[in-house]
Amino acid sequence: MCGIVGIVAKTNVNQSIYDALTVLQHRGQDAAGIVTSDEGRLHLRKDNGLVKDVFHTRHMIKLKGFMGIGHVRYPTAGHSTSAEAQPFYVNSPYGITLAHNGNLTNADELKRELFASDLRHINTGSDSEVLLNILAHELQQLGKMRIDENDIFAAVAGVHRRCKGGYAAVAMITGYGIVAFRDPHGIRPVVFGVRETSNGPECMVASESVALDVSGFDLIRDLEPGEAVFIDRDANLYTRQCAEKPVTSPCIFELVYLARPDSIMDRISVYKARMRMGETLAEKILREWPDHDIDVVIPIPDTSRTGALELANILGIKYREGFVKNRYIGRTFIMPGQKMRKKSVRQKLNAIDMEFRGKNVLLIDDSIVRGTTSQQIIQMAREAGANKVYFASAAPPVRYPNVYGIDMPSANELVAHGRTVEQVRELIGADRLIFQELEDLIAAAREGNPRIDNFDCSVFDGRYVTGDVDEAYLNALEERRNDAAKEAADGKEGAPDILDLRNSA
Numbered sequence: 001m002c003g004i005v006g007i008v009a010k011t012n013v014n015q016s017i018y019d020a021l022t023v024l025q026h027r028g029q030d031a032a033g034i035v036t037s038d039e040g041r042l043h044l045r046k047d048n049g050l051v052k053d054v055f056h057t058r059h060m061i062k063l064k065g066f067m068g069i070g071h072v073r074y075p076t077a078g079h080s081t082s083a084e085a086q087p088f089y090v091n092s093p094y095g096i097t098l099a100h101n102g103n104l105t106n107a108d109e110l111k112r113e114l115f116a117s118d119l120r121h122i123n124t125g126s127d128s129e130v131l132l133n134i135l136a137h138e139l140q141q142l143g144k145m146r147i148d149e150n151d152i153f154a155a156v157a158g159v160h161r162r163c164k165g166g167y168a169a170v171a172m173i174t175g176y177g178i179v180a181f182r183d184p185h186g187i188r189p190v191v192f193g194v195r196e197t198s199n200g201p202e203c204m205v206a207s208e209s210v211a212l213d214v215s216g217f218d219l220i221r222d223l224e225p226g227e228a229v230f231i232d233r234d235a236n237l238y239t240r241q242c243a244e245k246p247v248t249s250p251c252i253f254e255l256v257y258l259a260r261p262d263s264i265m266d267r268i269s270v271y272k273a274r275m276r277m278g279e280t281l282a283e284k285i286l287r288e289w290p291d292h293d294i295d296v297v298i299p300i301p302d303t304s305r306t307g308a309l310e311l312a313n314i315l316g317i318k319y320r321e322g323f324v325k326n327r328y329i330g331r332t333f334i335m336p337g338q339k340m341r342k343k344s345v346r347q348k349l350n351a352i353d354m355e356f357r358g359k360n361v362l363l364i365d366d367s368i369v370r371g372t373t374s375q376q377i378i379q380m381a382r383e384a385g386a387n388k389v390y391f392a393s394a395a396p397p398v399r400y401p402n403v404y405g406i407d408m409p410s411a412n413e414l415v416a417h418g419r420t421v422e423q424v425r426e427l428i429g430a431d432r433l434i435f436q437e438l439e440d441l442i443a444a445a446r447e448g449n450p451r452i453d454n455f456d457c458s459v460f461d462g463r464y465v466t467g468d469v470d471e472a473y474l475n476a477l478e479e480r481r482n483d484a485a486k487e488a489a490d491g492k493e494g495a496p497d498i499l500d501l502r503n504s505a
């Protein structure tokens with residue numbers, strides 16, 4: 001779940017892309033990058049770090065040009081080295097740069113094909129470099145000196161035929177414009193919008209609608225699964241369905257945790273969906289535990305707040321902010337290593353003792369994944385003097401790895417994998433543990449857009465919508481990307497043996 005953005009404007013786009021990346025920061029905290037096109041010359045700045053640390057004034061003034069794309073990264077493949085920060089660049093044909101959110105499930109196979117049949121070199125372990133080269137190859141084989149939107153859509157159709165997995169991508173084709181496309185299952189999100197100016201319309205694509213809001217773009221709509229949007233140099237906008245059999249199954253975890261609450265995703269208000277998750281969870285508590293003795297409902301900031309407030313209202317119990325969040329610590333779940341995640345929970349959250357002392361507290365989180373947060377928070381609640389500590393999760397138990405762009409590659413690192421609710425309860429040290437039912441979660445999501453029949457719920461039910469994920473794939477993924485393997489591969493400095501290769505200034 002990286003963040004992507006692309007803008008074609010009538011003036012320099014650097015500031016608007018920067019602003020958009022800042023509001024997409026919650027989707028990736030490891031690296032950031034912007035590339036702009038200035039009359040055929042590309043300017044690229046990318047590095048590890050937060051947006052505010054990667055781009056200084058000296059970079060911004062060099063990022064000239066009326067069109068550009070940007071990325072914030074949370075790695076799911078390859079290394080966390082700055083050489084794998086995005087956008088990626090390939091010089092032929094036309095000069096293409098690409099930013100990708102998602103994960104290709106057939107990246108290894110495609111890499112072999114690119115080398116053996118397409119005669120292309122891939123220099124990193126990133127699946128996004130593979131995706132870029134597939135797009136480049138599909139454009140190249142058209143064999144045209146000049147291309148139009150039909151050629152670009154034909155190339156995207158070729159990408160859909162070859163690539164499997166989750167991908168929402170934006171690519172800038174030098175001299176032509178920006179194309180964004182969404183995988184045929186619509187697993188990862190993309191929206192597009194327009195801003196009217198005195199010089200004419202300007203267009204933008206982004207992972208989430210909040211990125212449009214911040215720069216004054218009006219949301220037009222989401223890209224449909226398999227669909228592509230092409231914005232030419234003059235900001236004319238063309239859309240086309242490029243997949244043979246698109247099936248809508250967006251990732252439900254976007255609504256649970258990944259997206260910002262103020263985003264509208266596949267026409268669903270993330271905020272309202274989280275409120276409904278709180279409602280259904282409250283109803284389950286009332287159903288299964290009518291004689292509960294909860295004194296107070298306390299959310300675990302930040303993401304669970306929306307649902308927790310609604311839950312407290314339905315239970316008719318006080319909602320109290322018992323934990324204060326340090327606003328300078330980022331999201332812990334998307335941090336790269338378990339050591340860092342564990343340390344950050346205490347740095348990030350501190351208890352207000354008086355809200356806990358002598359009380360039976362119900363702590364609410366949006367999800368329990370590795371159990372890092374819940375385990376420590378329950379301990380903190382006890383240290384603060386709570387009498388009983390109950391815990392409820394607005395999502396069902398996360399039991400299976402994610403292969404579509406969320407870095408949960410290893411089943412064994414998931415606290416609920418192979419464990420019953422009772423075993424998880426014991427492990428995290430709660431006096432009682434309640435999970436949302438999957439059907440209630442789906443209902444909470446669907447109420448926002450009843451036209452969506454199917455969501456990717458693979459982390460909850462182990463059903464992978466692309467149909468190509470088997471035991472062998474999951475085993476290989478686990479071996480390659482479990483925490484210990486990643487640490488060994490990246491080292492403390494982040495894969496110091498991989499030198500950065502740059503061919504644009």
Ligand SMILES: O=P(O)(O)OC[C@H]1O[C@H](OP(=O)(O)OP(=O)(O)O)[C@H](O)[C@@H]1O
Nearest residue numbers: 302303331332333368369370371372373
């Ligand atoms: O079981 P775990 O492995 O700890 O993962 C789940 C926790 O991680 C996330 O919080 P995070 O701190 O990333 O972000 P937030 O501030 O948006 O809640 C999520 O909201 C849960 O609190």
Ligand SMILES: NC(=O)CC[C@H](N)C(=O)O
Nearest residue numbers: 001002075076077101102
């Ligand atoms: N989280 C993502 O969307 C990751 C994108 C890409 N697979 C990478 O690792 O850089």
Ligand SMILES: [Mg+2]
Nearest residue numbers: 300301302303
């Ligand atoms: Mg959280």
